[in-house]
Amino acid sequence: MASAYNRVINFGAGPSALPVSVLEEAAQGLLNFRGTGMGVAEISHRSKEFQTFLDEFEASIRTQLAVPPTHRILFTQGGGTAQFSAVVLNLLARYRLLHPERGADETVVDYVVTGSWSKKAAQEAARLGGARVHIAADAREHGGKAFDHIPAHGAYRFSQDPALVYYCENETVDGVEFSHDPASPASFPYHLLPQDTLVPLVADYSSSFMCRPIPRLADHAVIYAGAQKNIGPAGLTILIVREDCIVDVDAAARLGAAPVPLIMSYKTLADSGSLYNTPCVLPIYISGLVIARMEANGGMPHYEEMNKRKAERVYKALDEGEKAGVFRRKVQKGSGSWMNVVFEVLGEGAEKRFLEGAEKLGMKGLKGHRCAGCTCFIQIYMLIHGSHRAQIRWRLVALILL
Structure with missing residues (x-):
């Protein structure tokens, strides 16, 4: 069906490619959302039909x-960049309520810097x-000027009582990611965090x-993700916030x-059910369709295994x-x-020949991020809903160029 629309294989790191079946369903929803006779971009965000859809999206x-009942799921705008600020402001408010006697000089925020985005987050703080x-x-x-690895556990020095501890799980520009194998030296060192307390651990999962x-989702205070990198169009940011971090900021x-x-x-968002103002209705709708499709296809076990296989294929070609x-x-x-x-x-x-060869085979979005500081820098983005065909064809291009 994708070929009927003349679509290419899009490796862009964001906005991400989307499944054709979702785009087709979304197109229908733009004309008539759930039998209302109005398109989803026209309907009131406070209508029962949209509220039902939002509840289903959150539940999925x-x-x-x-996600445990100790955490709320919130929807907002501004992308991950807005959360660089929001996380700091909300968690400093939480810390001040816990320690009203402490001023700025006695308050510390911890940042783990592994790439361009965590660096920007620390700079904003x-x-x-x-x-x-x-x-x-x-x-x-620990290894030079480049962001080319995750530090080993011995490199971490966390504060005793930080107002927040921040890390970026996957650095898009630099291509580094924390391992999910707890035995790996590249895994996040949860065991080094302050113990016997509700650690305000923040993770950017965009x-x-x-x-x-x-x-260890339950051990996080805040997880946020800009939807455009993986599950939908730009405009939506998804938050998973522990209840103790939803505080009275006033x-x-x-x-x-x-x-x-x-x-x-976060309290405004939570108290209003993410509807304090008009939300980004269309990105919510398309992202919700993607999440529903994922659940129908087997959910996390299916996609974890699929993404693992895709990564192995790409790294094999690179080797x-x-x-x-x-x-x-x-x-x-x-x-x-x-x-x-x-x-x-x-x-x-x-690099020019590589990109031209890929383009002839219908593969676009391979050139790396402009912030990489290197003209011959290529990024391949493996979408959660992408087919193995894209990775197989990419590997053939690599072998042809050899």
């Missing part, structure tokens, strides 16, 4: 990720003020949301915390290219992402 996420930013680990300090289960402000814009307040001297990995083995594989094409004009 909760079921597939096994420093810009906002209200706490000292402590870099608990920086991948560049690039890998719903590709496989989230390890009460905290009266004690000296920075005021939090209402639309960034063959390295042996032939035409590719070079940008990420150390053991730290590579399942979702975006980054590498260089070696040789004068080789």
